[in-house]
Amino acid sequence: MVTIYEVAAKAGVSPATVSRVFNGMPVSAEKVDLVRAASDELRYSPNKTARRLRNQTSEIVALLIPDIENPFFTALARGVEDALQAAGYSVVLCNTDDDPDKETHYLDIANSENMAGVILAPVAEDGDIRRLTDRGRPVVAIDRQTGLNIDSVMVDNPAAGIAATSALLDAGYTKIACIAGPVVLEDTEGRALGWRKVVTQRTGAPPLEAYLQHANYRVDGGRLAMQALLALPEPPDAVVSTNNLMAVGAIQVLSEAGLVPPDFGVAVVGDLPFATLPPRAITQVHLPARHLGTTAANMLLERIGGDDQPARTVVLRAQITKSSTPVSAR
Amino acid sequence: MVTIYEVAAKAGVSPATVSRVFNGMPVSAEKVDLVRAASDELRYSPNKTARRLRNQTSEIVALLIPDIENPFFTALARGVEDALQAAGYSVVLCNTDDDPDKETHYLDIANSENMAGVILAPVAEDGDIRRLTDRGRPVVAIDRQTGLNIDSVMVDNPAAGIAATSALLDAGYTKIACIAGPVVLEDTEGRALGWRKVVTQRTGAPPLEAYLQHANYRVDGGRLAMQALLALPEPPDAVVSTNNLMAVGAIQVLSEAGLVPPDFGVAVVGDLPFATLPPRAITQVHLPARHLGTTAANMLLERIGGDDQPARTVVLRAQITKSSTPVSAR
DNA sequence: AGACCCGAAGAAATCGGTTTCGTCAAGGTG
DNA sequence: CACCTTGACGAAACCGATTTCTTCGGGTCT
Incomplete structure (x- = not known):
């Protein structure tokens, strides 16, 4: 590891001058050339650790x-x-x-x-x-x-939840469930809140309690939640997923049950970047x-x-x- | 930022001793206690930058x-x-x-x-x-x-290519194309080589040159390649993709063209972790x-x-x- | 010409740990 | 009791850059 001292020695200047050259402080053109030549020849590159210790x-x-x-x-x-x-x-x-x-x-x-x-x-x-x-x-x-x-x-999570849910209602679905994240995390709550609000406003009644499923944010969480929804006495005909991966799990379960979207409505807050379904089958609320x-x-x-x-x-x-x-x- | 010197001062020992305590070198139990107490009280955590400079x-x-x-x-x-x-x-x-x-x-x-x-x-x-x-x-x-x-x-890339291609041949497809990565990268070449070898062996003739498409490794590359394949005078009835994302693009194009797998055979070297199709529709050669x-x-x-x-x-x-x-x- | 000022550049301090070196005391041996 | 070993531990050097402090040379102003 070549240090600033070796460069200084080779260039015939002090280490301070070498440092100044590399940091754009005023140095005479003559010494700048000397330092550049020496550092090029030695393939010097400053030790970031030392610099960091000094500069904090x-x-x-x-x-x-x-x-x-x-x-x-x-x-x-x-x-x-x-x-x-x-x-x-x-x-x-x-x-x-x-x-x-x-x-x-x-x-x-x-x-x-x-x-x-x-x-x-x-x-x-x-x-x-x-x-x-x-x-x-x-x-x-x-x-x-x-x-x-x-x-x-x-x-804007509530707005995203509202948009996703509204799209499903607009498309004619009537029994809309929601797969939300763990109860503790607030962002998904905002989205679920939007869902509840829209459903209540537009159908005149709040959604069934069982239509709100909490899951972990991953594919398996979405699968479990969707299975639970399908097993209900009165299953929904559409679902809003508050994140992308849970939607993947939900869609997998739906496909396996023969309910390929749009036979069953699916809206997701987030993107399905690797979706292999025709893009129009699913409503995506794109997150930036x-x-x-x-x-x-x-x-x-x-x-x-x-x-x-x-x-x-x-x-x-x-x-x-x-x-x-x-x-x-x- | 609390340093080792402050800890040493508070504990009434030298900085060297503090360092020794933190690095498991022999120190009397009595001083260990002093140092631990002092460092806990000051919420000391060692500065990694300084340590790194010294330790290289x-x-x-x-x-x-x-x-x-x-x-x-x-x-x-x-x-x-x-x-x-x-x-x-x-x-x-x-x-x-x-x-x-x-x-x-x-x-x-x-x-x-x-x-x-x-x-x-x-x-x-x-x-x-x-x-x-x-x-x-x-x-x-x-x-x-x-x-x-x-x-x-x-x-083992050739083996993976062979496995993917063989599975399609076993399933009865006869005109098998291949979407490979950029020509310069060798791993995908290995997979494409496996494809060429199996097709040649089992059909008795090398595949059409046009059946080998080179693309970048991303979804859009797969899309372009699949579009090119479908536009051929004699389009294939199955395709091997040498990576996961290109397969996603290919499947998207196929779905849009109404050719949902397994109507059109698709095998992929790699996994489609977020696939929303029924899992049995596509042959996946899982990469570890x-x-x-x-x-x-x-x-x-x-x-x-x-x-x-x-x-x-x-x-x-x-x-x-x-x-x-x-x-x-x- | 003498006082003053300014820019360039070297010497040395600094950042915060680690480690060598040297000191000192305790314990063991002849 | 003198001598040697051993282990704990403090003082100081060290890692490699940056930056302050200081010095020095060459102008400028009066």
Whole structure:
């Protein structure tokens, strides 16, 4: 590992001068040439660890998401990465698995690694985010709220739930169920709230309690929930899934039962990026996953740049594709 | 940021002793208690950057993959992460986008960040991997070969291609096309080679040249390739896709054309984790993505531990699900 | 010409751990 | 009792960059 001292020796200058050359501080043209020549010859590249120790910061940002195998979060991650990459930062991706302990663990790492900032989809209400913010490290919450007063980027969840449910009602379905996430997580609650509200308003009565199923956010959760719905004495004729993977599970169960959409109405809050069904069979309320990521990244960059205006919350709207075939047309 | 000096002062010992306590070196029980008490009270956590500068290494491993939005690589990443996490290491995920420049960039970062090792699906034949290995940093190749003499974990690609193609022939399809990846990448070539070999052997004649389509590895590539195949004067009645995402694109085009599998035979090397079709409609040759990851991670850990036996290549077999409905049964 | 100022550049301190080296006391041996 | 070994532990060097402090040379102003 070639150090700044070796470059300095070869160029016949002091290490300080070499450092100045690399950081754009004023150095005479003559010495700049000497240093450049020496460092090229030795293939010098600065040791980031040493620089970080001295500067107390690095060009690395941590991104904490619950599940890297969920396409929603990978799209979001791409957005974050693209924006930060362009600004010269690197991104470290961390899976929290919706586990508060893992979240704490990674926040500790971000702290002790002197990372420039953190973007996270919070699990715990008030994790150990304070540890970061107390040291002046910016933190941006994404997709989910925290109890803290920090920047955040959200989706308008009730509106998304309303849009998904309305589309099914418009298409002529009458008995609309909902597969929502774990009770503890608030974002899916917002979507389920939208569902309940629309059903109540437009049918004149609140939905059956059994029509609201709680599941984990994964494919198997969707499967179990859909099976439970189909086993009801009065099964629904359509379902709203509050996330993408649960919808996949639900559709799998429906296909296996011979109820291929649109014979059974399906609307999903989120995208099915690898869906192999004809696109018009299912109503998707597209979530701006990538945009969520770029927005959060840019907010973080502003904070890293020293911006200290009061905390902001940006709410992005989901965009509906109204494509369910109306019942009458079947 | 509370440092080791503050802890030492509070405990009434030297910084060296505090360090020894945290690293399990022999220290009298009495002082251990003092140090523990002091560090708990101050909520001390060691500064990893300083430690890394001194030790010239860190508990961080870089994982370079082409595309984080491809479920194959996310599953692989989970495997890597699970294995390394258990050993106390953290994983940094990097997207190369199959771009040699990005690969080089991230390898440089791994180098200047003093990371403990690198696992990568190589893009370039000989990237700048040498820079790492020359410094004694272990590197493990995954899914794709390099020209270098380093540990690697591969899939038996020709066998996977053979299995996929054979399953379609067994099911009664006769005109079998193949959608392969970009010409430059060797793994998909292995799979396409398997396809060509089986078709030639079992039909007595090599496949039409036009039945081999090259595409990028993504959904849109699969779409374009499938469209080209359907537009042929003599279109095929089945297709082998050498990766998962291209298969999704192909199936989408088929559905749109009214040719839902198994009316048109589809076999894919790889998994369709979020498929919404009935599972038996498509032949999947399952790739052990996660296992690939854990295997690579464990090999890397051995190398980090100082193992210096000659470079190994582990070849994992794909596992076929024979599930295409025979033509006769339709 | 002398006082003053400014920019360039070297010496040295600094970031926060780890580790070598040296000291000192306790315990064991001849 | 003198000598040697052993183990705990503090002082200080060290990792490699950045930055403050200081010095020095060459203008400019009066």
